[in-house]
Amino acid sequence: MSGALGMEDWTTGAEAIVYQSCRACGSVQYFRRSFCAACGAAEPEDKRASGQGIVYATSLVVRGATPEARAHVPYNIVLVDTEEGFRMMAHGDPNLNIGDRVTARYVRFTGRLIPYFARTE
Amino acid sequence: MSFITGVGLTAFGRHEGSSTLDLMSRAAELAIADAGLKRAEIDGILCGYTTIKPHIMLATVFAEHFGIKPSYAHAVQVGGATGLAMTMLAHTIADAGIARHVLVVSGENRLTGQSRDAAIQTLAQVGHPDYEVPLGPTIPAYYGLVASRYMHEFGVTQQDLAQFAVLMRDHAITHPGAQFRDKITVADVMASKPVAMPLKLLDCCPVSDGGVAFIVSREATSEIGVRVLGCAQAHTHQHVTAMPALSELGAEIAIAGAKKAAGVEISDVRYAAVYDSFTITLAMLLEDLGLAPRGEAAARVRDGYFSRDGAMPLNTHGGLLSYGHCGVGGAMAHLVETQLQMTGRAGNRQVRDASVALLHGDGGVLSSHVSMFLERVR
Numbered sequence: 121m122s123g124a125l126g127m128e129d130w131t132t133g134a135e136a137i138v139y140q141s142c143r144a145c146g147s148v149q150y151f152r153r154s155f156c157a158a159c160g161a162a163e164p165e166d167k168r169a170s171g172q173g174i175v176y177a178t179s180l181v182v183r184g185a186t187p188e189a190r191a192h193v194p195y196n197i198v199l200v201d202t203e204e205g206f207r208m209m210a211h212g213d214p215n216l217n218i219g220d221r222v223t224a225r226y227v228r229f230t231g232r233l234i235p236y237f238a239r240t241e
Numbered sequence: 242m243s244f245i246t247g248v249g250l251t252a253f254g255r256h257e258g259s260s261t262l263d264l265m266s267r268a269a270e271l272a273i274a275d276a277g278l279k280r281a282e283i284d285g286i287l288c289g290y291t292t293i294k295p296h297i298m299l300a301t302v303f304a305e306h307f308g309i310k311p312s313y314a315h316a317v318q319v320g321g322a323t324g325l326a327m328t329m330l331a332h333t334i335a336d337a338g339i340a341r342h343v344l345v346v347s348g349e350n351r352l353t354g355q356s357r358d359a360a361i362q363t364l365a366q367v368g369h370p371d372y373e374v375p376l377g378p379t380i381p382a383y384y385g386l387v388a389s390r391y392m393h394e395f396g397v398t399q400q401d402l403a404q405f406a407v408l409m410r411d412h413a414i415t416h417p418g419a420q421f422r423d424k425i426t427v428a429d430v431m432a433s434k435p436v437a438m439p440l441k442l443l444d445c446c447p448v449s450d451g452g453v454a455f456i457v458s459r460e461a462t463s464e465i466g467v468r469v470l471g472c473a474q475a476h477t478h479q480h481v482t483a484m485p486a487l488s489e490l491g492a493e494i495a496i497a498g499a500k501k502a503a504g505v506e507i508s509d510v511r512y513a514a515v516y517d518s519f520t521i522t523l524a525m526l527l528e529d530l531g532l533a534p535r536g537e538a539a540a541r542v543r544d545g546y547f548s549r550d551g552a553m554p555l556n557t558h559g560g561l562l563s564y565g566h567c568g569v570g571g572a573m574a575h576l577v578e579t580q581l582q583m584t585g586r587a588g589n590r591q592v593r594d595a596s597v598a599l600l601h602g603d604g605g606v607l608s609s610h611v612s613m614f615l616e617r618v619r
Binding site: 234 | 375437482
């Protein structure tokens with residue numbers, strides 16, 4: 121999965137959303153790599169995201185892919201444009217609309233910790 | 242130069258007891274006979290992949306099974322864009338003189354060879370293993386996300402999307418090989434079971450068994466030739482999380498490249514064959530390709546523009562949505578139908594004029610694109 125030196129995040133079971141910022145060109149990226157995908161510079165810096173963002177897209181899943189996922193239907197899959205400038209996939213409240221300002225918390229889904237967005241109070 | 246000299250297509254649906262190799266063999270035999278060739282004359286093979294029985298050397302497994310010894314052979318993998326990517330490669334190979342007759346073949350017992358759950362699960366793995374798959378998305382959910390955004394930006398409605406399912410079904414009704422041939426209405430689509438909103442069951446293509454093949458040759462083998470005019474690809478991303486803005490998708494890049502390579506414009510096109518894994522896929526691609534103004538593809542469907550007797554007949558065999566989808570072969574059926582239309586052999590589905598055709602394939606989540614123009618020559 122992620123590099124041994126990387127900051128823990130929800131993909132490794134910690135309550136955090138982590139992204140990377142390039143020390144050379146300043147680009148941000150969400151999928152962890154040992155280099156910047158924009159300019160190729162090595163060792164982009166791990167940063168913890170605020171969990172704030174705006175809903176880009178939503179899809180309420182009614183037909184689950186696995187028996188484990190089916191126990192949770194319906195669940196709303198969302199793409200969120202974070203305030204740090206990267207896009208991420210997560211779950212969210214079923215009533216979210218595109219353009220809503222949202223804040224992340226964490227819930228359990230098929231035995232794992234995942235980010236979950238609700239409208240910012 | 243290269244020509245599509247022969248085509249072979251099985252019915253799609255249930256082929257109980259048929260393996261991937263059986264379905265590939267059946268289609269290959271039809272295509273070779275259609276081109277008026279003998280097996281021994283095939284000197285190149287390109288094949289797709291199979292999710293049922295994956296193999297690291299599927300092309301040569303097939304060549305041995307089928308009984309041919311090609312001088313060029315391998316598999317190609319770009320999801321739903323594989324069929325046209327193989328055609329583009331076959332064209333390049335034939336044009337370069339590397340092979341004279343390239344067999345492009347694919348088949349899969351995707352429906353009866355596994356459970357529906359297994360099919361859904363396998364395909365969902367195109368998501369990012371760390372950042373997407375743990376969230377439980379499905380292929381319809383990836384496309385549902387894109388649909389929600391497209392509808393938001395361009396004012397497209399669920400009823401608009403339903404038009405495409407109805408159109409593909411109307412076309413499939415006239416083809417004996419189509420998996421679904423019962424008439425449906427917009428109301429039926431709207432009332433069908435929700436899968437990944439805004440997509441409902443009838444917005445989604447089915448899982449099918451089937452086999453498809455065609456021959457790409459350096460010279461025409463019959464009086465009416467179907468020539469590959471030009472093609473181009475674009476690959477902008479893999480995962481939906483990394484998808485560019487809707488105005489920067491690969492379909493627009495690929496079609497621009499293909500127009501340049503072929504030296505034609507959209508106004509020259511008389512027949513269209515466009516990838517339709519979901520209703521949203523078809524709606525977006527038609528608009529990205531310039532076959533309808535932005536946000537107006539559904540209105541054009543309602544006006545009969547894409548019907549068999551319309552100005553731009555589209556997927557007259559019923560497309561993935563109703564003819565069916567057996568993996569790589571699914572989109573290859575679009576090319577088979579196009580070749581039949583261009584050679585005047587589409588029977589009760591024959592359109593008035595299919596002298597120039599535009600084909601477009603999409604793989605992943607609108608991530609891999611191939612555009613191609615074909616021209617009829619005498």
